[in-house]
Amino acid sequence: MAALDQHTKRLIRLLSVRNIGWIVVAVAVIYLLFFDNDSVFFQFKLSREIRQLKEENRTLAEKIKQNKELLKNFDNPAYIEKFAREELLFRKRNEDIFIVQPVEEK
Structure with a gap:
């Protein structure tokens, strides 16, 4: 019974107002x-996602810039012919086409 009283008193002290x-x-x-x-973890996740999306946005903006430059070149007939010969192998x-590839050194 004494042990129960000590346990009860200890529990009462733990549950005091403070x-x-x-x-x-x-x-x-x-x-x-x-x-x-x-939550803090949710905020970290969102900030990481924002960083990734900003990086993707920068990459896509660079691709758009490159494509605009390429589109400007397609107004030039000489560029169109060069592109068709080099990229599409027209x-x-x-006329015969010879494809020369560099030799890999071992």
Whole structure:
């Protein structure tokens, strides 16, 4: 019975008003850190996603710039012929094409 009284007194001390306040604060902090929609981990995930999207945006802007330059060149007939010969391997009649590839050194 004495052990029960000591256990009860200890439990009452733990559940005093001041300790309950700290317990409530701890539970609130844990909730805000892990379970809330605006949790710290969710914010880290969103900031990482924002960084990735900004990088993708920069890459796509660079591709758009390159494509605009390429599109400007397609107004020039000489460029169109050069492109068709080099990239698409087109040829004129009675013309042979030789593809020369560099030799790999071992």
